[in-house]
Amino acid sequence: xxxxxxxxxxxxxxxxxxxxxxxxxxxxxxxxxxxxxxxxxxxxxxxxxxxxxxxxxxxxxxxxxxxxxxxxxxxxxxxxxxxxxxxxxxxxxxxxxxxxxxxxxxxxxxxxxxxxxxxxxxxxxxxxxxxxxxxxxxxxxxxxxxxxxxxxxxxxxxxxxxxxxxxxxxxxxxxxxxxxxxxxxxxxxxxxxxxxxxxxxxxxxxxxxxxxxxxxxxxxxxxxxxxxxxxxxxxxxxxxxxxxxxxxxxxxxxxxxxxxxxxxxxxxxxxxxxxxxxxxxxxxxxxxxxxxxxxxxxxxxxxxxxxxxxxxxxxxxxxxxxxxxxxxxxxxxxxxxxxxxxxxxxxxxxxxxxxxxxxxxxxxxxxxxxxxxxxxxxxxxx
Numbered sequence: 148x149x150x151x152x153x154x155x156x157x158x159x160x161x162x163x164x165x166x167x168x169x170x171x172x173x174x175x176x177x178x179x180x181x182x183x184x185x186x187x188x189x190x191x192x193x194x195x196x197x198x199x200x201x202x203x204x205x206x207x208x209x210x211x212x213x214x215x216x217x218x219x220x221x222x223x224x225x226x227x228x229x230x231x232x233x234x235x236x237x238x239x240x241x242x243x244x245x246x247x248x249x250x251x252x253x254x255x256x257x258x259x260x261x262x263x264x265x266x267x268x269x270x271x272x273x274x275x276x277x278x279x280x281x282x283x284x285x286x287x288x289x290x291x292x293x294x295x296x297x298x299x300x301x302x303x304x305x306x307x308x309x310x311x312x313x314x315x316x317x318x319x320x321x322x323x324x325x326x327x328x329x330x331x332x333x334x335x336x337x338x339x340x341x342x343x344x345x346x347x348x349x350x351x352x353x354x355x356x357x358x359x360x361x362x363x364x365x366x367x368x369x370x371x372x373x374x375x376x377x378x379x380x381x382x383x384x385x386x387x388x389x390x391x392x393x394x395x396x397x398x399x400x401x402x403x404x405x406x407x408x409x410x411x412x413x414x415x416x417x418x419x420x421x422x423x424x425x426x427x428x429x430x431x432x433x434x435x436x437x438x439x440x441x442x443x444x445x446x447x448x449x450x451x452x453x454x455x456x457x458x459x460x461x462x463x464x465x466x467x468x469x470x471x472x473x474x475x476x477x478x479x480x481x482x483x484x485x486x487x488x489x490x491x492x493x494x495x496x497x498x499x500x501x502x503x504x505x506x507x508x509x510x511x512x513x514x515x516x517x518x519x520x521x522x523x524x525x526x527x528x529x
Contacts, residue, residue: 155181159190171198189218193225200232208232223253227262234266242266250282257286261293268300276300291321298330307337325355332364341371359389363396370403378403394422427454444473451479 153161162177175198181191196211212229219225230245246263250256264279280297283290298313314331317324332347348365351358366381382403385396401416418438420427437448448469452459459480469476 153180155184155188155191158184159194162194166194166198171201174198175202187218189215192218193222196232197228200228200235205232205235209236220248221252223249223256223259226252227256227259230259230262230266234262237269239266239269243270255286257283257290260286261290261296264293264296264300268296268303271303273300273303277304289320291317291324294320295324295327295330298327298334302330302334302337305337307334310334311338323354325351325358325361328354329358329361329364332361332368336364336368336371341368344368345372357388359385359392359396362388363393363399366396366399366403370399370406375403375407394419395424398423447475447477449477449479452481456481 158177158181162174162181165171165177166174175195178191178195178198181188182195185191192211193215196208196215199205199208199211209229209232212225212232216222216225216229226245226249230242230249233239233242233245236242243263243266246259246266249259250263253259260279261283264276264283267273267276267279270276277297277300280293280300283293284297287293294313294317298310298317301307301310301313311331311334314327314334317327318331321327328347328351332344332351335341335344335347345365345368348361348368351361352365355361362381362385366378366385369375369378369381379400382396382400386393386400389396397416397419401413401419404410404413404416407413432449434449437443450466450469463478463480466476466478
């Protein structure tokens with residue numbers, strides 16, 4: 148006679164024992180065997196979903212936990228764990244629904260309130276996120292991350308005094324988190340307290356010397372204090388550390404270089420404005436950006452604005468110089484500046500649309516001095 152066949156109950160007991168011992172693969176095999184016997188087993192779907200989440204298989208985890216919820220929608224932990232998998236997948240809308248269901252079933256579920264706040268923050272529903280973090284803190288006053296992320300939401304709402312208070316509370320609970328010190332420094336800069344901001348950034352880079360953003364923002368604090376040489380050193384450190392994540396530091400360095408009269412280096416760095424977290428001048432066209440290398444004599448160039456009206460008025464003095472180089476210049480400002488025309492050689496085109504015939508290149512206002520390879524002594528004053 149053959150041996151006794153394991154029942155779902157035996158497999159579940161064995162799987163849970165392995166799971167508690169941290170033997171995830173063995174536990175998963177037990178749960179899979181149960182599902183081959185009974186696909187509608189709630190515990191097998193639920194616990195197999197947990198093992199998938201623990202091993203980074205977030206899509207499969209979300210699917211299994213969804214099945215478990217369909218079988219038993221009254222278990223808040225199932226909604227929470229499915230929401231956590233969806234949060235890892237950056238499917239914030241569905242994740243938020245899961246966390247909302249979890250706290251509806253279990254209102255004192257601090258972890259679910261925190262994760263709900265995280266999804267709402269990523270959805271940029273900042274007031275709702277703030278309320279969720281507040282609930283997490285009421286239920287668990289020592290939740291460091293809740294205080295920290297609450298401060299981040301308050302930053303987005305431009306409530307910098309309140310953000311600073313949240314960062315201070317988080318630091319009181321855990322003074323060893325560099326990210327909190329770095330965000331505290333940013334709030335202090337917004338509050339026009341650069342000296343205090345610098346002290347926060349100094350602590351951030353002491354705790355995490357390889358943090359690119361803290362070094363870059365430390366440079367901003369030094370720039371605000373007019374300590375230019377030190378600011379440049381801080382930006383350079385960020386750029387060296389940054390690898391592919393150094394756009395903010397280069398953009399910030401551009402401001403310092405321009406302030407110091409290094410127009411060539413400053414405008415070269417300023418091209419990185421399109422790659423920062425919140426890009427500036429990121430319009431795209433079906434023709435390449437012209438940076439002064441190709442000879443466009445006899446060709447057409449369309450120049451458009453990207454920032455403030457004052458910038459357009461300042462930089463449009465370069466346009467006649469393009470015309471002098473034999474280009475047909477299409478000038479495309481916004482309507483308030485349509486009448487700004489400095490030369491009869493310029494073709495005004497305030498209603499410009501793509502696919503103009505014969506257009507060989509485009510150029511943005513702040514790229515103009517870069518295109519001319521501008522030096523301090525070369526500044527048109529027409």
